[in-house]
Amino acid sequence: MDSTTNRRRVLAALGAGVALSGCLGSDPPVAGDDAGADDASEPAETTDSTAGEYSGPFELPVPEDELRRGASKDAIPAITAPVFAADWSGFGEVDATLDDGDEVVGVELDGIARAYPLAVLNWHEIVNDDFDGRPVVVTYCPLCGSAVVADRLAGGEPTYFGVSGLLWMSDLVMYDDRTNSLWSQVLATAIRGELTGETLSLLPSTSSTWGEWRAAHPETEVLVPPPVSGTIRGRQTRQYDVNPYASYQQSSAIGIGFNDAADDRLHPKTSVVGVAADGVARAYPLDAVERAGVVNDTVGDLPVVVAASAEGSLVAYVRRVDGEAVAFERDGSVLVAAGSRWNLLTGRALDGPHEGSVLTRANDRSPMFWFAWADFNPETEIYGVKNATGEEE
Structure with a gap:
């Protein structure tokens, strides 16, 4: 298991001692500065991804x-x-x-x-x-x-x-x-x-x-x-082999210390992919998705499938094919449904009756840290976590 995979599993063991920089409070160290969703089998489906006015x-x-x-x-x-x-x-x-x-x-x-x-x-x-x-x-x-x-x-x-x-x-x-x-x-x-x-x-x-x-x-x-x-500042360079956020990513620290009411249902740096539809928001933590292998779920009225690659890459798609909601299974590194095998990372059908079709993304923002998803979606549910009544959300 490489460091990338470890990082996505609550971002542990990335190494301490590298000073936080950039947006953490000071100008970043400089090395050598110089002055100066298509879907061929159905119409594309979106949530709030179009330009307009905030609501x-x-x-x-x-x-x-x-x-x-x-x-x-x-x-x-x-x-x-x-x-x-x-x-x-x-x-x-x-x-x-x-x-x-x-x-x-x-x-x-x-x-x-x-x-x-x-x-x-x-x-x-x-x-x-x-x-x-x-x-x-x-x-x-x-x-x-x-x-x-x-x-x-x-x-x-x-x-x-x-x-x-x-x-x-x-x-x-x-x-x-x-x-x-x-x-x-x-x-x-x-x-x-x-x-x-x-x-x-x-x-x-x-x-x-x-x-x-x-x-x-x-x-x-x-x-x-x-x-x-x-x-924007002309010719610049940085230490691109150094991760200036390594110690931050392995810690429980949130931002630069202004998140006093953080949602503590998960470790703040847990990697989650979030889906929001019809007034419902749900977070899918990497470890819960990995345990399940593949998750067939419904967020609001939106049928979704969520999975993770062997490297810990989280993906979420609308699980409709030819306008019908289908259930996906996992076959090694690919998803299987409706007689076709689908590339997990791209959502593209590799063979069968839907070859070349591409599943619509269910998430319009990348996977992110749990605290950030929860901050911007304060009423969010969590897949695989039990609520106050003992029921799984």
């Missing part, structure tokens, strides 16, 4: 005194000129390695597959990208363990997003360079400023290992770290 449980705008300063603006330099390649070899300026067990955020869009290693996202948090003319932003908050991918639009116009250095509910707060409005990363919503209440149009992404993603997407590109890729 959730939080009052907007967020009061200024609820924002916490973790770093100065742009001290964590967002990537604005990403460069992609088949791997990191051949780039003499990159003093780091990319191994099969390293975690990535994977995005497949418009026939293009790209991987964004957490080794880079831990230090930069935002990648402003473009998929064949479509502006996309890939974001990651190391404090919440959350990845959110969306169309890169503000007020309907392309924009660049940067790291404000502020935190709300221990989550990354972004700003857009069109209006300087502040955006919650997990909510994908402007929480202060001219665009308050506007939500981004979310795009599907996968949290997996580089080896898993590359096996499922042989033609994938991968983000090359700065200084090859450019940042």
Whole structure:
């Protein structure tokens, strides 16, 4: 079992002694700074992933005194000129390695597959990208363990997003360079400023290992770290072989100390995938999903299937095929239903009557730490955990 798998099982034994940095309270250490869901068998089904106006449980705008300063603006330099390649070899300026067990955020869009290693996202948090003319932003908050991918639009116009250095509910707060409005990363919503209440149009992404993603997407590109890729502060570089959040990830600490009412039903750093539909929110912890092998469930009126790969990658799909809810079984590393075998990581049917069809994602945000899911979904249920009456939620 490699360190990636261990990390996803409550993120233990990653090593202590590495100082927390970035959005944890100071400018990150710098090494060598220079100045300067398609579904071929049924229509796509979504929950709240379309752009529009926010209608959730939080009052907007967020009061200024609820924002916490973790770093100065742009001290964590967002990537604005990403460069992609088949791997990191051949780039003499990159003093780091990319191994099969390293975690990535994977995005497949418009026939293009790209991987964004957490080794880079831990230090930069935002990648402003473009998929064949479509502006996309890939974001990651190391404090919440959350990845959110969306169309890169503000007020309907392309924009660049940067790291404000502020935190709300221990989550990354972004700003857009069109209006300087502040955006919650997990909510994908402007929480202060001219665009308050506007939500981004979310795009599907996968949290997996580089080896898993590359096996499922042989033609994938991968983000090359700065200084090859450019940042909002020009030429930058970091210690990409060092995880600055290792000691944080193995601890019970939450953010930078402002989560006094954390939901203690699970260890705060438990990895969960959350599904919300029809006014119901449910979290699926990695260990409970692994014990079950495959989970066939219903959230509100939404039939879902949840599973985890051998490397600990959590996935959740709508379990409808040709408009009918079906029950999935597990056959080794694949899912089986309706006469077809389905790739667990991509949701694509590998054979049988539905070959080539792709299951719709049931989650519109990546797996994240339990405390973060619970903060943003305060009425959430937990799969596999008994409630106060002794019944399993």
